[in-house]
Amino acid sequence: MRSRTWIGTALLIVLVWVAGAGPLGAFLGKLGEVQTNDPSAFLPVDSESTEVDEAAAGFEQEETTPALVAFSADSELTGTDLADIGSLGDELTDSSWTGGPVAGPLPGTEDPSVAQLVVPLDNALDEQETVEELRSWLGNNTPDGLEAEVTGPAGFAADLVAAFGGIDTTLLLVAVGAVLVILIAVYRSPVLPLLVILTSLLALGLSGALVYFAASQDWVSLNGQSQGILFILVVGACTDYALLLVARYREELSAGRPVPNAVLASVRGGLGPVMASGGTVILGVLCLLAAELTSTRSLGPVVAIGVAAALLAALTFLPAVLAVFGRVAFWPFPPRPAPESERTAGRSLTADHPLWSRISAFVSRRPRTTWLATTVLLAAAAVFAPQFSAEGTGQDEVFRTEVESVSGQATLDRGFGDDASSSPALVLADADHVDDVVSAAVSTPGVDTAEPVVEEGGSGPLVVEGRVLVEAGLQAPAESSEAVDTVRGLRAEVRNVDGADALVGGISATDLDTLETAQRDFTVVVPLVLFTVFLVLIPLLRSLVAPLLLMAANVLSFATALGVGTLVFDHVLELPGADPVVPLFAFVFLVALGIDYSIFLMSRAREETLVHGHREGVLRALTVTGGVITSAGVVLAATFAALAVIPLLFLLQLAFLVAFGVLVDALLVRTLLVPALSLDVGPRMWWPGRAGRPRHHSGSPGNAS
Secondary structure, three states: OHHHHHHHHHHHHHHHHHHHHHHHHHHHHHHHHHEOOOHHHHOOOOOHHHHHHHHHHHHOOOOEEEEEEEEEOOOOOOHHHHHHHHHHHHHHHOOOOEOOOOEEEEEOOOOOOEEEEEEEEEOOOOHHHHHHHHHHHHHHHOOOOOEEEEEHHHHHHHHHHHHHHHHHHHHHHHHHHHHHHHHHHHHOOOHHHHHHHHHHHHHHHHHHHHHHHHHHOOOOOEOHHHHHHHHHHHHHHHHHHHHHHHHHHHHHHHOOOOHHHHHHHHHHHHHHHHHHHHHHHHHHHHHHHHOOOHHHHHHHHHHHHHHHHHHHHHHHHHHHHHHHHHHHHHOOOOOOOOOHHHHHHOOOHHHHOHHHHHHHHHHHHOHHHHHHHHHHHHHHHHOOHHHOOOOOOOHHHOEOOOOHHHHHHHHHHHHHHHHOOOOOEEEEEEHHHHHHHHHHHHOOOOEEEEEEOEOOOOOOEOOEOOEEEEEEEEOOOOOOHHHHHHHHHHHHHHHOOOOOOOEEEOHHHHHHHHHHHHHHHHHHHHHHHHHHHHHHHHHHHOEOHHHHHHHHHHHHHHHHHHHHHHHHHHHHOOOOOOOOOHHHHHHHHHHHHHHHHHHHHHHHHHHHHHHHOHHHHHHHHHHHHHHHHHHHHHHHHHHHHHHHHOOEHHHHHHHHHHHHHHHHHHHHHHHHHHHHHHHHHHHHHHOEOOOOOOOOEOOEOOOOO
């Protein structure tokens, strides 16, 4: 009867999850409806460019977004070609897409085979859909012999949204496929990997529904990069927790426990480490709430929701489904109970974990040499970390595949040279100082022209609430890093005009504010993450020394990943730079996730140390947890590497840094550095706790160092 009750309860839990969270997976496909991928929306409301952009609405500057249509031919454009382009402009002016007259055709000043139209798209319409319709219309109506490409702010924004279009399918398929292959290799079973994957997908469905609801209520701001990271982290984290629980479950079955008892014992044994691991990640990413960049701050609660769902699924659905399947889950190699004599005497760790017994023996022979050599190796790579360039890139350098906005901008650059930019910097200033502001603007290197927005009819500068808006034409394309440098100089010049109270906005100013805000966020969030994780480790390990050493080891592994990333990005892949938030995101994930493996190791070490003494306890923990932690590290690295399938520079760099850093943590820091350092420090590792002073009792003799 008790067995039937147990199976009934397990089946009920499984059915609740499948029937409840299963249909919620439909919300994953709807997350694109609540995304915000406009860079200007990522800034704090009190940033300079945000203030200018809001004020510009009063000057009727924000009702449209320019789409630049680059026309090109194999030879010089004739008068007939320009007339045909002009006719297309007239038709576009009368279309429902535009919010004003189309300017052009403007013949190329450097290359006569190029011309452009400036099409002001109505902001009231969906930008991506409008650009797609415009491109389709041009494809059907552009005369033979001419090629039309849509670029400019509207084109770049549409291509950015399109780049995230593969998140719902491609990214998830690649991540799940990679995890499935690894799990089959680990478990040598087709059944158990599918149960683990099902657990991850149910957690993802639940988290997707919760994030959708939160974003639809404006409680969180969701963008494409946050959605991609959510997918990856839920699958990776849930699989990691499952690996730990299944390893405990296998141990209990091998010890001869019946399935119900083995499931309960595995949950009891894994609950502490799994909760500590998940809690550390949740608290770590919630530290991002201290960031000012909206895209960074909003990632915290989005990822926290995902990790909480992963924890819930791993601790409820997975044990229930394991109980239902029993030993069949491990088919065709189910764990068999050890002979009674071995269960009485205790199974040999060497027999159960031959590889990790050898690694443990290696570490035990020369612990000081081992941790010093490992530290030198990591530090040798970390010396390149300060050279990591995260000053931002031009918008045309964000994409890793050929997109129309980038090729169109290249066409305009060829045709117009330094005159290719049509998105000016916007200077908001006191109306009484407009002439001085204009003079200061045109004197700035990189600024070609500066003209105030005039009243209708051209009678004079348009004044709104005592302020004027000056449009400063830039020599470099507005989306380029050169334009950002120009805006930095422009701000310095106009601020020197006494009484003007001048502010600079526009596309390039938004990029500059993003860079400076991201740098500020790094200096604030990094110490907060370290302090938060340290506070979590103290009660978990009952020690002050161990948390300090673990934190130092994880910071070193982050610096190593950043240093190797510098070499790979600059000298192997020859990438143009990095998004300013890459180092912060990499740090948060590597510290919050990397510390997981140290938690798994040291929580087991503390458990073993209380019985067997410090030295033997650490070595036993390394031996027992080696396989599962290494598998977890490989799984998490593979899932983060899947982010590289999204053709954006930011996600490629984040994928490499986190995947490489996780492998460093799992294979070097947790395998060699932390155990060897623990042995060298001795029982003082647990100060001021009682671990390291073994409990002597029959059958488990103490072995204190």
